[in-house]
Amino acid sequence: MNPAFAAAGASIRAVSALSPRAGAAIAMPLFASVAKPxxxxxxxxxxxxxxxxxxxxxxxxxxxxxxxxxxxxxxxxxxxxxxxxxxxxxxxxxxxxxxxxxxxxxxxxxxxxxxxxxxxxxxxxxxxxxxxxxxxxxxxxxxxxxxxxxxxxxxxxxxxxxxxxxxxxxxxxxxxADELLRQFQRMVGYSDAVTVRLRERFAARYFPGDPDPFAWLSxxxxxxxxxxxxxxxxxxxxxxxxxxxxxxxxxxxxxxxxxxxxxxxxxxxxxxxxxxxxxxxxxxxxxxxxxxxxxxxxxxxxxxxxxxxxxxxxxx
CATH class of the missing domain: 3.40.50.1820 (Alpha/Beta hydrolase fold, catalytic domain)
Incomplete structure (x- = not known):
């Protein structure tokens, strides 16, 4: 894990201890980012x-x-x-x-x-x-x-x-697609509660109006x-x-x-x-x-x- 990613992961864990919703908000852009090709x-x-x-x-x-x-x-x-x-x-x-x-x-x-x-x-x-x-x-x-x-x-x-x-x-x-969330959780080390919030945030951000996009992303x-x-x-x-x-x-x-x-x-x-x-x-x-x-x-x-x-x- 590169230093920047490790630091972001530590921030997610610290914030999510107080608020899983806030932790998911920090995790979202990291989840969507791509490293240098x-x-x-x-x-x-x-x-x-x-x-x-x-x-x-x-x-x-x-x-x-x-x-x-x-x-x-x-x-x-x-x-x-x-x-x-x-x-x-x-x-x-x-x-x-x-x-x-x-x-x-x-x-x-x-x-x-x-x-x-x-x-x-x-x-x-x-x-x-x-x-x-x-x-x-x-x-x-x-x-x-x-x-x-x-x-x-x-x-x-x-x-x-x-x-x-x-x-x-x-x-x-x-x-x-759920396995992607599970992998990300294992890598960063945050709680199941953050995963739930991240899943909700992801669905709302990329698939507004779709009650369960994970049903067809499978x-x-x-x-x-x-x-x-x-x-x-x-x-x-x-x-x-x-x-x-x-x-x-x-x-x-x-x-x-x-x-x-x-x-x-x-x-x-x-x-x-x-x-x-x-x-x-x-x-x-x-x-x-x-x-x-x-x-x-x-x-x-x-x-x-x-x-x-x-x-x-x-x-x-």
Missing amino acids: RPVHDDDAATMSQARRRTVRIPGVDRRGVEVVTYEWGRGPRTVVLSHGWLGRASQFSRLVRELVAEQYRVVAFDGPAHGESGGRQMYLVDWLDVYADLQQRHGAFEAMIGHSFGGLATLVAVAGGTDAARVVTISSLAD AVRRPLPAGVPLLITHDERDRFVPFGESVRIRSANPDATFLPTTGLGHNRILGADVVLDAVLEHLESPVGAPAGVLERPAATVEPGIPVDQPATPVPV
Whole structure:
């Protein structure tokens, strides 16, 4: 935890001892803030340099507008959309991009607000949904959507809400927005009473008039539509998003294919051969093919794949 975040956490705990409502007011902007974007890894730079770049303007957290940078590779008729997670960026998918382009897919990714090359300093899950809407209008129905971590939750919420995608893949995904609040509480160390107030404040700030936005910001309470094949993969030793989150996702989507791994962590899993192979097989398998639990692979560490880095919980 960086010093500024630690100091803010101490303030939240001190104030919330007197007033949980006041503590939640202090916590709210911290919950919505994004740290400095990670740099592009050297091994990813060549892939990113080959992308066709475009800028999309979406409303953003403050509804004043924010510029989001999108990237496109390949010119095939089948479009696959990639969604990074909190403190991530599109470049993390470079190995997967190369694999998909080789298979004649058109691949589209983006840097969410306050991430990578995009503008802004805050973000929430609806930003991802706004980007998907723009991409769908431009490219039509998606062959597949693939999301990592927070991006996995955004992908599940989007397709459950009507985004047209034939298949879905989640990697190290959260199961619902409530887990973000739980992670933030564990990190800062405030009381359950503050969490309740923060939840209320968050809903009122970003979803005015919606009596329970957390009901639809959930892959558990709102599973994918019937007939949309889902591949779930997650490492049992993930230090940032509990493995149990993907277990919860599968419980709500019992026809999903589940690939657990051991030793790949939260980020290295993105470039592991066993995961890349499973993704490509999932995209090519016929709709209605038998699902289940794939054989658990041994851990592999691919060169050039970033190791896990501490992540700050995110706003939805």
